[in-house]
Amino acid sequence: xxxxxVVTKETKNKIHVDFDGKLTLKERILYKLKTSNTWMKVIVxxxxxxxxxxxxxxxxxxxxxxxANSFMTLDDIVDATVSxxxxxxxxxxxxxxxxxxxxxxxxxxxxxxxxxxxxxxTFVSCLVGYGLAKFKFKGxxxxxxxxxxxxxxxxxxxxxxxxxxxxxxxxxxxxxxxQSTKGIIELIAGTRPSIRDTMAPFYVLSIGGLAFKNGLYIxxxxxxxxxxxxxxxxxxxxxGSGTFRTFLQIILxxxxxxxxxxxxxxxxxxxxxxxxxDVFFExxxxxxxLSNLIEKVPPTLNxxxxxxxxxYRIAIQNTAGLMIIAPLVIMYLFxxxxxxxxxxxxxxxx
Amino acid sequence: xxxxxxxxxxxxxxxxxxxxTSKSSEKAVGGEALAIEGGNTFFDKVKAFFKPKRSLDKTxxxxxYFFVLPFLLxxxxxxxxxxxxxxxxxFTVSTKGASVWDESLGQYVQTQVTTxxxxxxxxxxxxxxxxxxxxxxxxxxxxxxxxxxVIFSLFIAVVLNxxxxxxxxxxxxxxxxxxxxxGVMEIVNLNDSxxxxxxxxxxxxxxxxxxxxxxxxxDVQALFANMKIGTELVTYVVGLVNDIYSIINYSGVQxxxxxxxxxxxxxxxxxxxxxxxxxxxxxxxxxxxxMISPMILVNAIxxxxxxxxxxxxxAMNYASNQAYHNxxxxxxxxxxxxxxxxxxxxIAVVGAIASSFxxxxxxx
Numbered sequence: 001x002x003x004x005x006v007v008t009k010e011t012k013n014k015i016h017v018d019f020d021g022k023l024t025l026k027e028r029i030l031y032k033l034k035t036s037n038t039w040m041k042v043i044v045x046x047x048x049x050x051x052x053x054x055x056x057x058x059x060x061x062x063x064x065x066x067x068a069n070s071f072m073t074l075d076d077i078v079d080a081t082v083s084x085x086x087x088x089x090x091x092x093x094x095x096x097x098x099x100x101x102x103x104x105x106x107x108x109x110x111x112x113x114x115x116x117x118x119x120x121x122t123f124v125s126c127l128v129g130y131g132l133a134k135f136k137f138k139g140x141x142x143x144x145x146x147x148x149x150x151x152x153x154x155x156x157x158x159x160x161x162x163x164x165x166x167x168x169x170x171x172x173x174x175x176x177x178x179q180s181t182k183g184i185i186e187l188i189a190g191t192r193p194s195i196r197d198t199m200a201p202f203y204v205l206s207i208g209g210l211a212f213k214n215g216l217y218i219x220x221x222x223x224x225x226x227x228x229x230x231x232x233x234x235x236x237x238x239x240g241s242g243t244f245r246t247f248l249q250i251i252l253x254x255x256x257x258x259x260x261x262x263x264x265x266x267x268x269x270x271x272x273x274x275x276x277x278d279v280f281f282e283x284x285x286x287x288x289x290l291s292n293l294i295e296k297v298p299p300t301l302n303x304x305x306x307x308x309x310x311x312y313r314i315a316i317q318n319t320a321g322l323m324i325i326a327p328l329v330i331m332y333l334f335x336x337x338x339x340x341x342x343x344x345x346x347x348x349x350x
Numbered sequence: 351x352x353x354x355x356x357x358x359x360x361x362x363x364x365x366x367x368x369x370x371t372s373k374s375s376e377k378a379v380g381g382e383a384l385a386i387e388g389g390n391t392f393f394d395k396v397k398a399f400f401k402p403k404r405s406l407d408k409t410x411x412x413x414x415y416f417f418v419l420p421f422l423l424x425x426x427x428x429x430x431x432x433x434x435x436x437x438x439x440x441f442t443v444s445t446k447g448a449s450v451w452d453e454s455l456g457q458y459v460q461t462q463v464t465t466x467x468x469x470x471x472x473x474x475x476x477x478x479x480x481x482x483x484x485x486x487x488x489x490x491x492x493x494x495x496x497x498x499x500v501i502f503s504l505f506i507a508v509v510l511n512x513x514x515x516x517x518x519x520x521x522x523x524x525x526x527x528x529x530x531x532x533g534v535m536e537i538v539n540l541n542d543s544x545x546x547x548x549x550x551x552x553x554x555x556x557x558x559x560x561x562x563x564x565x566x567x568x569d570v571q572a573l574f575a576n577m578k579i580g581t582e583l584v585t586y587v588v589g590l591v592n593d594i595y596s597i598i599n600y601s602g603v604q605x606x607x608x609x610x611x612x613x614x615x616x617x618x619x620x621x622x623x624x625x626x627x628x629x630x631x632x633x634x635x636x637x638x639x640x641m642i643s644p645m646i647l648v649n650a651i652x653x654x655x656x657x658x659x660x661x662x663x664x665a666m667n668y669a670s671n672q673a674y675h676n677x678x679x680x681x682x683x684x685x686x687x688x689x690x691x692x693x694x695x696x697i698a699v700v701g702a703i704a705s706s707f708x709x710x711x712x713x714x
Contacts, residue, residue: 048509049516055506056523058598062539124420131417135410143418146425152697153433154659156666157686160673161435165428174431176438176464184427208424216603216652218421227614237406243413261606264529272533291534314542321538325530332529336522339606 063322070094070319077315078308093319096298102288103323110271110290111327113199118267120206121214122259128209129221130247134233144222151215155275163279166201168192197286202276212269212276217262224258225251260338268328293320440684443467471684481668481685488665489692492657495597496700498590499653500646503601507608508638528602536662600656604649611645612638640709647704651697658693665689 008016032038065084069077070093072086079087097103132144155162164175170192173183186192195201205211209218228251236246252259270276274291281287294317301316303309415422444464475481510521531539590597615638623633658666669689673682 045514048512048514052509052514052516052520055598056520058595059523059526062595066542127417128421131414135414135417136407137411137414140414143422147421150425150429152655152694153690154666154686156659156670157683157690158432158436159670160439160679160683161432164435165432170431171427172431174435174438176435204428205424207420208428209421210424210429243410247417268529269532272530272535274533274537294534294538317538317541321535324534328530332526333522336525339525 066318066322069315070322072315074303074306074308074312077311093301093316094323096300097293097316097320097323100298100300101293101296101320103290103293106288106290106293107327109287113202113287113289114267114270116199117202117206117211117270118263120203121209121211121217121266122263124207124209125214125217125221125262126252126255126259128218129223130225130251132218133222133225134228134230147215147218147222150210151213151219155212159275159279162201163196166196166204166280167194169195169200196280197283199287201280202270211266212273213265217266220262221255221258224255228254257338260335264332264335264339268332271328272324290324293324436683437687439680440471440687441466441468442680443470443678444680467680471678471680472688474678474681475685475688478672478681478685481665481672484665484668485689485692488658488663488689489696491664492654492693492696494586494589495593495600495657496650496653498593498597499601499604500649502597503604503649504608504642504646506601507605507612508634510605511609511612524605525602527599528606531599536660540662600653600660603656604653607649607652608642608645611642615641643704643708644710647701647708650700650704654693654697654700658689 006017010016068084068086071089071091073088073090073092076086076088128143128147132140132147161175168175170183170185173186183192195204202211206214232250232254233246236250241249272291277289277291281289297313297316301312303312306312442464506524510517510524514520619637619641620633623637628636657663660666666686666689669682669685671682672685673679676682
């Protein structure tokens with residue numbers, strides 16, 4: 001074969017090598033197919049593709065069926081012959097949830113809460129993660145153990161205590177001790193205010209790096225910063241930049257993909273959150289959140305006398321669920337690129 | 351030109367230098383040399399207190415404290431009080447005391463008498479048969495799901511890491527559950543499946559019988575029944591197949607972590623494998639698996655944590671329900687602490703097992 005190799009010079013920087021000029025394209029394909037490796041590759045590829053398709057189906061199908069359900073009237077839902085394609089196409093479910101359940105207020109409240117807490121959480125876990133990854137100080141490992149501890153003690157264990165803590169809000173002092181000792185807030189303000197039914201508890205927890213899954217965010221950030229080479233900062237220090245300036249001007253811009261990942265997690269988990277809403281928002285004055293939508297059937301759609309009402313209620317709930325996640329889906333479509341990128345670039349090391 | 355410039359600079363610096371040296375020598379003559387170098391005046395001392403000369407390590411250590419400060423403050427000011435309360439509740443019983451006139455409110459206020467009862471709440475929690483059953487089933491669920499989720503997410507991450515048709519689309523789809531199927535959607539899905547009486551077919555998350563039309567539980571069982579591999583394994587596999595929806599849903603973060611780990615393996619190692627003629631199978635077990643093993647440890651622990659902090663966890667739900675509806679809230683809190691301790695034990699065991707085979711690449 002080698003003897004027939006023809007090398008021709010096409011342009012100044014380009015050569016064209018013709019290996020064995022005799023073989024035509026057809027012959028070459030046939031030759032390739034004869035080797036068993038190619039067949040294996042084709043089979044593996046098909047198998048892999050089908051498998052991925054199957055798993056994707058399991059993930060996507062519930063949403064498809066929910067979407068189909070959301071356009072059905074009560075008659076369609078009862079009708080066993082109707083599945084996936086509604087006979088009487090209707091927007092009523094969406095319309096009445098939107099109008100009668102006050103979707104816009106809920107959306108505004110949730111957007112405000114989720115975006116601010118997610119921003120605070122991202123920034124705080126960025127700070128803490130950077131401190132843990134790049135600085136050797138006494139107790140560094142101990143602080144990391146604390147991060148793991150807040151990760152593994154579930155907040156449902158602390159539920160009751162957390163509720164009491166924010167009902168008689170004071171820093172440094174447990175809620176059960178309220179007779180003689182005074183905490184920081186009481187010394188300043190004179191009373192222990194209740195900050196439940198406001199968004200304050202979420203902010204307090206976020207600033208302290210203690211909100212939902214904050215341990216995970218700090219861990220992700222720490223691993224990310226461990227992968228950033230020390231030479232970057234060293235050269236900045238040599239050039240006379242201080243620690244904080246280095247952090248703000250060199251490290252932060254680098255970590256944007258990871259920050260987007262953390263932001264996305266924190267934003268979407270607080271968007272769909274139910275647990276903290278139940279703990280902190282109990283009274284009538286509590287903000288109306290998106291996750292409240294699934295609990296209330298719009299009065300117009302509530303046909304109490306109908307036998308099929310329980311079934312229909314589930315369909316309404318599904319529709320409400322879709323309306324809750326719709327903004328998230330739109331956001332995810334724009335951000336999913338960064339989600340993988342951020343983690344990939346981090347080069348996480350256990 | 352450059353010579354002229356440097357010469358000019360030199361002469362300039364020399365003149366500046368000579369000025370300074372002459373000044374200091376003058377002062378040294380005056381007997382005030384220490385004041386300049388050591389900082390003897392009051393003002394210098396104050397300055398030295400606020401801006402002392404430190405080594406770089408010390409400065410960096412202080413900066414490190416500053417960076418973790420929000421978290422440390424959070425722990426001390428918020429977390430410890432809450433933690434204390436939670437533990438305190440589990441050891442106490444509060445009963446209604448006498449009504450006391452409250453001046454500021456202008457009405458009678460019910461006082462609460464809190465008594466320390468030691469481990470009574472814990473004993474009571476253990477004697478609760480319902481809790482016992484829920485605890486067992488929860489732990490069983492965790493032990494069942496953890497290996498399945500870790501293996502599944504590793505497998506999917508390995509596949510997603512390869513070049514294939516539509517990889518970007520599949521990646522986007524696979525992380526949908528992490529973002530969307532949480533919190534309120536879990537409740538929606540649960541109600542959905544309860545309503546349509548799932549349990550006969552495979553739970554595909556639609557709640558309908560969509561899954562069971564394609565393949566039913568009985569088929570799966572029949573498939574494995576003739577294999578003579580023991581009933582335990584059959585029930586395990588059948589359980590996994592039944593749980594496929596939740597397994598896929600709960601392996602999103604793990605997949606991300608595995609993908610990150612896979613990306614951090616140097617391509618040159620794979621190149622070397624290819625040159626040496628290793629098959630894909632060999633490459634996976636001899637290169638990928640050891641290199642990814644720290645991630646397996648992380649993911650195993652994360653999965654345990656995730657599984658038991660989940661909101662739809664039966665034991666946790668029961669415990670928090672008890673905390674609100676039991677006349678003694680302490681019992682519910684005690685239950686959740688018992689559960690936490692058991693899971694902490696599981697985490698320790700999983701960590702110990704996994705870390706025994708973890709391989710850390712030396713990075714020099």
